Amino acid sequence: MRFGYSGRDAAGQTVSGQMVAGDQAEAQRALEQSGLSAVAVAAAADGPLGHMEWLRARMRRGVGQRRLLEFSEQLDTLLSAGLPLDRALHVALNTTEHAQTRAIIQGLIVEVEKGESLATAFARHPAMFPRLYVSMIRAAEEGGLLPVVLKRLIRYYEQSIEFRSFLVASSVYPAVLLVFSVVAVLVLALFVMPRFAEMFADINQPIPLPAQILLAGAGALERWWGVLLALAILCALAVRLYLGTASGREAWHKRVFRLPLLGPLLFRAQLARICRTMGTLLASGVPILTAMRAVQALSDNSLLLQAIDRLQRAVKEGKGLAHPLLADPLFPRMMGQLVAIGEESGALDGMLIKIADRYEAEVRRATRTLMTVLEPALIIVMGSSIGLIVVSMLYAIFSINEIPL
Known part of the structure; x- marks a missing residue:
C-alpha cells in the first residue's frame, strides 16, 4: 500500500512525502528508522484524489491531550474493575461521543481482536497516541505493568x-487588554477624530500643535488604511516564509x-516538559535512547533538538547523560549536576521528574511576577493613549472657545 506521511527530522524541519509499506504500523516504523518523528501517517490512493485524502488526514490528525487523557482514565477504570481488554475497549467505544475518537477506538478493537498487542494497535493511530505513549505502553506490556x-x-x-492551562490563562488578560487598547485607539482615529477635523476645518481657526499632529495621523490612517493593512499582511507573509526556511x-x-x-521563561518551560517526559518514560521501563527519541517530538525548536541529538550520540557512546549535559553550554549547570546525582544513585527517573517540578515552579513564579508588572503597565499605556487623544481634542476645543469673535 502507498502511505502519505508527515514528520519532523532531528533539526525540527517538517518533512512530507509518500512511501510504500505493508500497513500503517510498518510505515511508521520505517519513518522512525529513518530518523523522522511521525506527525501523521495515512493511506493514500494514487493521483489527485489520494493527495486530497492525505491533506484531509493531516488536517484532522490531532485528537488533543484532553481527549487522550479522558480515554486513558476510562481505560484505567475499566481495566481496574477487572474487565478484559477487548471488553473495556467496547465499553469505551459505547461511552465516547467524539467522532474521531470513536473511529480510532473502533480500529483498536479490530486490531486487538486480531491478536495484536495494545502498543502495536496504538502505534497504528499516531493521530491520537504519540510516540511516548506507545513506548510506555509497550514497556508496560512487556513488564506486566499496564495498570501502573x-x-x-x-x-x-x-x-x-x-501547566499549559496555567500559561494560557496567565496570558489571556494581558492579551485582551492589548487588543482592547488597539481597537479603542483605532475607533478614535478612524471614526471620532475625523469629525473633529471637519469641525475645525469649518471654523477655519488655528488649533494647538498636539491636536494638529493627532489629526494629521488620523487623516493619514483614514486615507491609507488599505495600503497599511496590505503592507502588514505582506510583512507577515514574508516573515512566515522566512521562518519556513x-x-x-x-x-x-x-x-x-x-x-x-520571555526567553528564560520559554526555555525553562521546554526543559520542564522534556524532563517530565523522560522521567515518566524511564520510570515505566523505557530504555533511555528510546526515551530520548520520544522527547524529540515535544519541541520544534531546532536549537534544542540539536542539543538533544548531541546528548543522544553521547549516550550511545557510553558517556552517560550527566557528562554531556554538563559539557553542553545550552543546558543549566544545575540540571547537569542533579542528573549526575540521579545517575550515581540509580534514581535518574525520579530526579528528572524533580527537575521538572522545580522548573515548572520557577516558570509559575516568574509568570506571576511578569503578569503582576505587565497588567498595570498595559492599563497605564492604554489609559495614557486614550487620555492623550481626549485631552488633546478637548484642549483644542477650549482654545477655539477662547478666540475672540
Missing part, C-alpha cells in the same frame, strides 16, 4: 495539561530563548 503505567500516563497528562527557523530559534524576560 496507565496511572503514570494519566498523572503525566494531568500535569502537562494543568531552515536558515530562518534556525535564526529565530537561536534568538527566541534570548528574548528579554
Whole structure:
C-alpha cells in the first residue's frame, strides 16, 4: 500500500512525502528508522484524489491531550474493575461521543481482536497516541505493568495539561487588554477624530500643535488604511516564509530563548516538559535512547533538538547523560549536576521528574511576577493613549472657545 506521511527530522524541519509499506504500523516504523518523528501517517490512493485524502488526514490528525487523557482514565477504570481488554475497549467505544475518537477506538478493537498487542494497535493511530505513549505502553506490556503505567500516563497528562492551562490563562488578560487598547485607539482615529477635523476645518481657526499632529495621523490612517493593512499582511507573509526556511527557523530559534524576560521563561518551560517526559518514560521501563527519541517530538525548536541529538550520540557512546549535559553550554549547570546525582544513585527517573517540578515552579513564579508588572503597565499605556487623544481634542476645543469673535 502507498502511505502519505508527515514528520519532523532531528533539526525540527517538517518533512512530507509518500512511501510504500505493508500497513500503517510498518510505515511508521520505517519513518522512525529513518530518523523522522511521525506527525501523521495515512493511506493514500494514487493521483489527485489520494493527495486530497492525505491533506484531509493531516488536517484532522490531532485528537488533543484532553481527549487522550479522558480515554486513558476510562481505560484505567475499566481495566481496574477487572474487565478484559477487548471488553473495556467496547465499553469505551459505547461511552465516547467524539467522532474521531470513536473511529480510532473502533480500529483498536479490530486490531486487538486480531491478536495484536495494545502498543502495536496504538502505534497504528499516531493521530491520537504519540510516540511516548506507545513506548510506555509497550514497556508496560512487556513488564506486566499496564495498570501502573496507565496511572503514570494519566498523572503525566494531568500535569502537562494543568501547566499549559496555567500559561494560557496567565496570558489571556494581558492579551485582551492589548487588543482592547488597539481597537479603542483605532475607533478614535478612524471614526471620532475625523469629525473633529471637519469641525475645525469649518471654523477655519488655528488649533494647538498636539491636536494638529493627532489629526494629521488620523487623516493619514483614514486615507491609507488599505495600503497599511496590505503592507502588514505582506510583512507577515514574508516573515512566515522566512521562518519556513531552515536558515530562518534556525535564526529565530537561536534568538527566541534570548528574548528579554520571555526567553528564560520559554526555555525553562521546554526543559520542564522534556524532563517530565523522560522521567515518566524511564520510570515505566523505557530504555533511555528510546526515551530520548520520544522527547524529540515535544519541541520544534531546532536549537534544542540539536542539543538533544548531541546528548543522544553521547549516550550511545557510553558517556552517560550527566557528562554531556554538563559539557553542553545550552543546558543549566544545575540540571547537569542533579542528573549526575540521579545517575550515581540509580534514581535518574525520579530526579528528572524533580527537575521538572522545580522548573515548572520557577516558570509559575516568574509568570506571576511578569503578569503582576505587565497588567498595570498595559492599563497605564492604554489609559495614557486614550487620555492623550481626549485631552488633546478637548484642549483644542477650549482654545477655539477662547478666540475672540
